[in-house]
Amino acid sequence: MLEAGDPELIAALLQARPTLRVIVICPARSCAVAQAAVAAGAWDVCYLPVDPLALRQIVARAFNVHALHAAASAAAGGGEEAGGDSGVITAAPEMTQVLRTVSRIARTDVSVLLSGASGTGKELLALHLHAASPRAKGAFVAINCAAIPDTLLESELFGHEKGAFTGAIRTMPGKIEQAAGGTLFLDEIGDVPLPLQVKLLRFLQEHAIERIGGRRPILVDTRIVCATHRDIDQMVADGQFREDLYYRLAQIVVAIPPLAKRPGDALLLARHFVAKFAPVMNPAVRGLAADAIAAIDAHDWPGNVRELENRIKRAIIMADARLITSADLDLVKGAERPTSLRAAREAADRGAIRRALARTEGNISQTARLLGVSRPTLYDLLKSYDLHA
Ligand SMILES: Nc1ncnc2c1ncn2[C@@H]1O[C@H](COP(=O)(O)OP(=O)(O)OP(=O)(O)O)[C@@H](O)[C@H]1O
Ligand SMILES: [Mg+2]
Known part of the structure; x- marks a missing residue:
């Protein structure tokens, strides 16, 4: 439960745990906060001063629906859902094979590189791997190496001691330490600058890190799973990525197929996203119209599952009828100029x-x-x- 829901935080929480139900407590009359929270995927909103009875009902309903969803996904052939709660949806053999590989790797401690185009589900699979591993009770910590300026990345990963640099007002353990006993997901590993690659390699070899400004190595038991949408082999060939680090990080490379290469999955996922988001975002919406189904089948999804998810969310908001149309999805062939x-x-x-x-x-x-x-x-x-x- 969050007070004054920060949409980015909500989105990040839901990305890490798609089955989470986020309930936001808003200041009274703050419609904008509530709308932003719900658009980001919040399950429900309640206003200050909190009515305990209403809150109890909201929480009870969240538990209830969560249990129903869990039962439904188990019944829908959860055989591949070794991780239970990680929510990977697929019926395509190309992807079930990937899931099987990931579940098998999960039991071991080998290092894994997930490679796949943007939006193919790299982070979700990393979470699945963690949930299916003996480390499931430990933390799953994710960091996007491309989204953090180079100058901050070292401190984010390795932490720092108080006074290590201007602004280091207290000792901060880095993400590697935060994930001790669990899994650290290093997203966009290709964006780690060369000097930091050396430090990362040392961690992988010695299972020890040194915080910035620290004087002694700290032993840390963290499993690293990384991902990239770049051609890392080419980066190694070009000298932009250290070969020795590559071999440490990528004992096994799992290639995630693009959505276009998973027959039937686009529609399956579209239905899943409608069922997941419509009750929260626009409860009047109940499903997909025939022209939407045809358009989903025909589209080649260059942005993969993320594009599909975004289009469905947008369509749910835009739809004025019970069924989402191809126009709501903005998938009409030869679409004319935008009107809204x-x-x-x-x-x-x-x-x-x-x-x-x-x-x-x-x-x-x-x-x-x-x-x-x-x-x-x-x-x-x-x-x-x-x-x-
Ligand atoms: N098989 C799937 N079943 C259900 N949801 C999925 C599946 N694959 C991806 N998603 C959802 O699609 C979105 C994108 O997935 P994810 O963030 O894992 O992809 P990514 O490869 O890391 O993307 P990016 O390259 O954009 O970071 C997420 O919201 C995720 O929960
Ligand atoms: Mg990602």
Whole structure:
């Protein structure tokens, strides 16, 4: 339960644990806070001063629906759901094979690199691996190496001692320590700068880290799972990624197929997302119209599951009938000019981001600077518009 829900925090929580039910307590009359929280996926909202009876009902309903969902997904052939709660949905043999591999690897301590295009479910699979591993009771900590400025990444990963640098007002353990006994998910591993790669390699070899400003090594038992959408073999060949680190990190490489190569999954996932988000975002919506189903089948999903999830969420909000149409999904063939203000704004955003990316040849830092936004904001925009650097 969160007070004055921060949409980004809610989204991050739900990404880490998709079955979590987030209940937000809002200041009275703060409609904007409530709307933003619900749009980010909050399960329910209650206002200050809290009515204990109402709150009890909300919590009871959350437990109830959670239990029903868990029972439904177990009945839907949860055989592949070795991790129980990790929520990977698939019926395609290409993906069930990947799940089986991940479940098998989970029992061992070998290092794993998940490789796949943006939005294919790398983070979800990392979570699945953790949940299916003997470390399931430990923490699952995720860090996106591309979203953190190089200068901060070392401190984020390894932590620092009080006084190690200006602003280090207290000792902070890094993510590697926070994940002790559990799993650390290093996302976009290809973005770790070379000097830090050396330090990471030492951790993998010696299972010991040194905080910035620290004087002694600290033994840490953390399993590393990493992911990238880049061609890391090419980076090794070009000298941008250390070969010795690559072999330490990627004892096994699991390639996650794009959604287009998983026949039937787009529709299965679309139905899943409607069932998951409609009750919270627009309870009038009950399913997909025939033209939406045809459009989902025909689309090639360059942004994979993330694109599908975003389109379904948007469609749920836009739909004015019980069934989502292909127009709600914005998947009408040869779509004409956007009519709503929202669509026009989005088209303008997309254009500006594309042009900036082209000008900087895909350099994220320069693109962010050009657009006058922070790198994390740019990443969020790229994700929500299904654009690629
Ligand atoms: N098989 C699946 N079943 C259910 N949900 C899925 C599945 N695959 C992905 N998702 C959902 O799609 C979204 C994107 O997945 P995830 O973040 O794991 O992908 P990613 O490969 O890490 O993407 P990115 O490269 O954009 O970081 C998440 O909300 C995730 O929960
Ligand atoms: Mg990811």
